[in-house]
Amino acid sequence: MNFKRPTPTLHDVALKAGVSTATVSRCVNFPDRVNTRTREKVMNAINDLDYSPNFGAKAMAARRTNTIGAIIPTMENAIFARGLQAFQEALRLHGYTMLVASTSYRPEIEEEQIRALVGRGADALLLIGHDRDPEIYKFLERQGVPALVVWAYDPTETRPSVGFNNRAAMTEMAAEVLRLGHRNIALISANTEQNDRARARLVGIQDAMADAGQDPADLQVIETAYGIENGAIAFEQIMTAGRRPTAVFCGNDVLAVGALRSARELGIAVPDDVSIIGFDDIELAQVADPPLTTVHVPHRAMGQRAALALIGLLQNGEPLHAIEVFAKPVFRGTLAAAKTAQ
Amino acid sequence: MNFKRPTPTLHDVALKAGVSTATVSRCVNFPDRVNTRTREKVMNAINDLDYSPNFGAKAMAARRTNTIGAIIPTMENAIFARGLQAFQEALRLHGYTMLVASTSYRPEIEEEQIRALVGRGADALLLIGHDRDPEIYKFLERQGVPALVVWAYDPTETRPSVGFNNRAAMTEMAAEVLRLGHRNIALISANTEQNDRARARLVGIQDAMADAGQDPADLQVIETAYGIENGAIAFEQIMTAGRRPTAVFCGNDVLAVGALRSARELGIAVPDDVSIIGFDDIELAQVADPPLTTVHVPHRAMGQRAALALIGLLQNGEPLHAIEVFAKPVFRGTLAAAKTAQ
C-alpha cells in the first residue's frame, strides 16, 4: 500500500513551469529577483505539485540549515521550559527552527549532545551557563559553530552570554535577609562543582555576609540534586542537625518548595521559626503556602533576547556580545525578621 | 581570524586510511560489515581528522534524517515538558534527535509547524490529540511521514495513538464526586471546540452524571485559556454568579490552582464550602494548599512509549497501533463530601 510517489523536485517544477531550476530556486529564495509573470507561473507549478524543497539538498548546497540547537539540563525544570518556549517563538518568526537536547545535568551527555547537534548541521548553539571543558569550546570554534551562553552573565567571562548576574542578585537578596537580623544561615544548593550558576549564588550569599561583617565560612551548605523531594530531605537534615539556622536559602524554587513541605511535616513554622528563600520565581513560588520569597528571573526575556542575538549574528553578521538582564528579589510570605532572642 | 579550514569529508578519511569512501561509509554505518583490521585503520583516520559526517549530504543520500518532530501546544505546560523530556531521552538512546515546535494552542500555527518539520526532513511526527483538519493528515500521507498521536486514547479513533482515555478517566473521578453527594457541579475547561482532550473530559463528567440519574445539561461549563490567572478569574465568575456549585472540576491542574487561589481570596473554604478537582497531577498539585485532588496522568510513560513505537516503525517497520495507558484519580485535600443541607 505504500505507493509513496517520489516527492516532486525542483526539476519537476522547472519542467512544469517551463523554466530552469535556477529560476525556480530563485523564485523560492529571492522572489524579487525574478520577473512577476515568471514567478506566477512557477508558483502555480509549485502549488500544483505540492512541492517543498528537500532539506538535505538545501542544507548541503547552501551550507546552512536555518536550525539552531539548544542544549539544556532538562525540560522538566520550568525555568528552562519557559525560556526555551520564548526562544523558539522568536526563532520561528525569523524562519529558524529549534533543535532541543537535554543533558540531565550531566557534562558527558552535554558534550555528546553538542557534537550531535553540530553534526546535524545546527547553525548555532544555545548553551546554559559558562562551565564546560575548554575542549568543547575549541571544538565549536573549529567547526565554525557560534555558541551563546544563557542563564548567566558574568562580567569576568569573555564569552558572549545573555543572562543575569547570579552572584549580585543573590547578594541583594541575602543583604535583605541579613538586615532582618538573620545570622545563622544555611543554603541548600545544586552541585556547585559543575554548575557556575549554583556557585555564583553561593558566593553571592557569602559576599553579603562579608559585607555585614560576618564570616562567610559560617554559611552552612548542603548540596543535592534537583527535585522537590531532594529539597525536603536536605531541609530535614539541616534542621535536625545541631545548629538550626533561622534562614534557609535554596538554590532554586523547586528545592525551596521541598523545604517548605518538609518544614510543615516537621512542625516548623515558616516564617516564624525559619525563613525560606528560593530562586527563579516560577509558578510554584506563588502557589506555595506561604508564598515563596524568591529572586525573580526574567526567563522569557532571556530566551527571546538570546534568539534575537543569534539571528542577528547569523543573518547580518552582528557579533555576539554580553547582554545583561536583571533578576530581582521578590518578598513574599516565607521571609520574616529573625527572632531577637534565640 | 576565521581560518575555518574546510571540514574533513568521507573522501579525506578514505584517502588517509587508504580505502574507498564506500568502505568508510560502511565503517560508520554498518561496522560489522567490514573487516576488523580495516575498521581499525578507518576509525583511526576518523579520529585523527576529527571527522563527522555532513548532515545534509547524509540526509540526501539516505533519504532519511533520523530526526523525529514533536509538535506540542506549549512547553510551558509541565505535562508536555515532562512527556517530551521522556520522549527525547528514549529517542536519544536509539540515535534519533528530536525537533520541537510549539503552537500556542493555535491550529493554524500547528499546520505551519507540521509543514515546517516535514520540510526539514522529519522522519516521523508526534502530535498532541486527534483533532485537526483532515487535509493535514492527507498531506502527511502524501509526504509519507508517519504521525503518532499522543495524550489521547480514543477507542473510536482509527488513527494510532499512545494515550489514555480522557473521557473514562474523568468519568471515574466524577463518579466519586457524585458519590460524595455533589449535585451542583461546574467545570472550568479549556476551549472544547478545538481540543478533543478537553471535550472528552467534559463528556466524561456528563457520563457520570447520567449514570447517577442527573441531567448532564446541569453541568455548568465555563471555557477559558490555559493559565493560573485564567483559572482564578473563571472561578470567581462561577462563584459570584447565581447558583454556587459545591464542586468545581478543572480541565487541568493549572486552572485548578488558579481556582484555589481565587477561593482563598474570596474567603471560600476548600474543601468545606467547595471541592476543587484538577487533572494531570503535576508537581503543582501536591504543593497546592490543600493538596489537589486530581487525575494522575503518566506523562513520562506516554512520552517513552511513543518514542519506542515510532522507533519500532522507523527501524523495523513495525506498524503503529493504539496503545492505552491509564490515568487514575488521586484523592487529596481539595475534595470532601457535599454538605447535606445547603
Added chain:
DNA sequence: TGATAAAATGTAAAGGCTTGCATTTTGTAA
C-alpha cells in the same frame, strides 16, 4: 533606431554521502 546598461534567465559545477552492482580477497572443503 541603435547603443548600452540593467534585468532576467539559463548552464552547469559543486556539495558529501549511500548503495547496487562488480570485482577482488579470503576461507573452506575436497
Added chain:
DNA sequence: TTACAAAATGCAAGCCTTTACATTTTATCA
C-alpha cells in the same frame, strides 16, 4: 592444490539544491 562460496571492498551513479558565471531579454536614453 584447486574450485567454489562467502566475505570484503571498490566503482560510480545518483540524491536535490544553490550559485558563479554566461547568455539572453528588456528597458533606457540619446
